[in-house]
Amino acid sequence: MARTKGFDPDAAVDKAMEVFWANGYAGTTPRQLGAALGIGPGSLYNAFTSKHALYERALRRYYERETVRLIEFLDGPGSPRARIRTAIDLIVTAALDDRERRGCMAANAAIEFTDEDDVVHHLVRRIFDRQEAAFRSTIEEGQRAGEIDPEADAAALAALLLATINGIRVLAKADPNPARLSAMAETALRAL
């Protein structure tokens, strides 16, 4: 009854996420997006309404892909302490392997947008809140398991880990120094 799309919108959002992640919102033009998704402006705007709307979808996709991956890993099997260590190590490794220096898309969004942009602002908060909550529940699990001091303030420790991973990702942009980044991770873990 009607012509079907010549591309997969879902896969297109993935590609858009990569472009926005690497170049930021202001640093990405509709032409770049069109080139990356392999479609013209007609299709782009017909499918996604506006550059900003596509960015929102890309950031949501980032949450679903990257953040949820971290959360599920922390909620996974094994010793709580070891899970936290591995999660932090994965972030350090990702920062070092990140040849394009994309950093964390949520942190990038936090810096590029003001809180006047409600949609982006709430998405960013959600990403940070979920990460912190995942750290916290894993820490509490570790406390129940006797791996982490039960007297410690789990919320405060989770906040420190959240700050540390964001600090690591920001600093890695300017200077991806393995020794320094590892030291940050190692020392934060020692606080547990």
Next chain:
Amino acid sequence: MARTKGFDPDAAVDKAMEVFWANGYAGTTPRQLGAALGIGPGSLYNAFTSKHALYERALRRYYERETVRLIEFLDGPGSPRARIRTAIDLIVTAALDDRERRGCMAANAAIEFTDEDDVVHHLVRRIFDRQEAAFRSTIEEGQRAGEIDPEADAAALAALLLATINGIRVLAKADPNPARLSAMAETALRAL
């Protein structure tokens, strides 16, 4: 022998720093700069060559004003441990009082620019390196004074503090939650 400038270029760089700090590089237009400095485009370009060149000067000014202030405070009188605590507290307070949500201009620059921009990249690295070095030497002083465990890795602790203050500033952009930010600061200090 020649007409003198109708404005103070040095004061103009200060104002430009404020505008870039609050809006980012891409988010700042020559018209905004002209309005903030009270000069027309002719004077602007006559005095500062290009938007990018003015940004470089603004970022240098940020280093001279903000970073040097932190370093001098850490190098100042009083107990090393107390100096570090106060320095971190000042950063938390500044993040909470920052109604415009400007964050740290160096972190903003690290995220907005890639390392292809050599001048900005080196300025940002210098800011981070100097901050870390100041933390480190204060920690070492604290170790000599017996306030901090002499067996601890001063470089690693300094790296953690650097990551923490950057994490605090990034997270404060999305959610300036006093309890959370204080918890980050407090917990990082406990690692000393």
Next chain:
DNA sequence: CTGATTTTGTATCTACAGCTCAAGAATGGA
């Protein structure tokens, strides 16, 4: 096949970013 409907590609629009330029206005030395 037909036709109602949606998608696509090309051309193009408006607005503004980033910058330049020409003409006039200050300046201080001679």
Next chain:
DNA sequence: TCCATTCTTGAGCTGTAGATACAAAATCAG
């Protein structure tokens, strides 16, 4: 006072961002 020089004003240039218009093309129910 005149002059060489530098600064200011503001119109306006070039290029592109972000988006739209619209005709042609594809789809599938009947």
